[in-house]
Amino acid sequence: MTMNQWNEGDVVVGGLPLHFYRTGGTDKPTLLLAHGFSDNGLCWSRVAREMEAKFDLIMVDARNHGQSGRGICSSDDLADDLAAVISGLTTAPTFALGHSMGAGTVAGLAARHPALVSKIALEDPPWAENPGIENDATAEKRREGFRKFLASVSDMSDEAILAMGKKQHPDWSDDEFPAWVQSNRQVGSDALAGMKYRDWRDNAAKIQCDTLVIYGDEDLGGMLKEPVVERLIQGNDCFSAQHIPGAGHNIRREQFELYMKAVQGFFS
Template identity: 40%
Template sequence: MNWTESDVVVDGVSLHVRRGGNPDGPTVVCAHGFSDDGNCWSRLADRIGDRYEVIAVDARNHGRSDRGAADWEGLAADLAGVVDALALERPTLLGHSLGATTVALVAARRPDLVGRVVLEDPPWRLEQAPLGADELAGVTAWVASLDGRSVDELREMGRRQHPNWPDEEFDSWAPAKLGLGPRSVEHLVPIDWRSVVPAIEAPALLVLGEVELGAIASPEVAHAVSNLHGDVGVVTIEGAGHNIRRERLDAYVDAVAGFLR
């Protein structure tokens, strides 16, 4: 995907935006997961860019966007502000993990902005316990360990951690780690998703992986979401864990494209 890149300022926060695909098609705005950036949507954009305009936003404390404190409401306000600033007409919002929660909040807080919602393995559990001190310290140490590494070193690290991913995924995954701000760990706070989902008015698609392979949202969470939202579809992609589109892109594209049609 050949992106056109720019920065959008929302309430004093500069957010990096990539834009590509078919400018005459419906718009899909993509919100990435923790430690990624907008370029990590490139393989998906390559697959759907002939039909859709694809816009990928670097979340605060990620990629080329500004650093600084941001709770969930702040991340949602950032993304909503980009939609407003670009004068997009009720685009589809598609989010993975941290991005899925951000997208859900935008849809709940600003239903006027959103046409459809796709949630790729949101980090929602039936019991949303806060991160323990040891777990938080481990994530913080992992982020700090990325400093000073080369892209090639990070690419090799990624291959060891994710041996089932296509090799081209690491062309975006590795550089994204160099854009990860130390305050990004502040975003890893569980959210009361049961209070968010009922406020979503747009049709939604929940894309799940297999918990046994590392997915977070379980079938029980999907059942609860379905009870809270009157217009949600649920698709489980076999053979995928948390990073569904990276591990089973064909099945993922089929599910998302079917929903968008």
């Protein structure tokens, strides 16, 4: 199935449209895909093409991203959004896979709505070795950096954004860049306004389903460190882990074949 044959639409939650793309067919097990910060649902396209023969794939644009609605929200709001998408589009429980911000969102989904998911996989969640709720000053510093990034991107052509992306990520497949370029133009200014890094231990302790944590190499930009992985596995019997060597934070984009082997093996 080609991308122009994929379905797309909106699930409306409290008057806010959440945009989604869907492929694979509803007669198959459902796998919900949650993207990272500044990406959009179509940034999962390469994974979706690889998995659509065996899964009903739903790729969601998070609030303030892609074609979804705008407005200040918390990480719990994003998790509840995914719950609404599942309830609106399919029969629970489903599988779910998230990257970075989306990994944290999927973990929140499993913690807050355990009946809706049966297996989840988390690609390099941004969980710190010394967890805690981010203070206001640190959060505002991140927001200011984000505002400057948005302002710089708004002045760039698509060709310039593409050139920047290829310079920053020379090991990515060309297939990754069309959605990535588009997604950088679609980030709403409220994307960080209501969000702070939170203590991930709260959600991790509440997860009741099989959970695979996929992590890369810290020296290549991976955010999840070995001590955190060990703490997750020791703290909750539901967790298992897969290290992907030669990858940093964008694991599927940097070591696609190894990543797909891990993901497909887990959800099979």
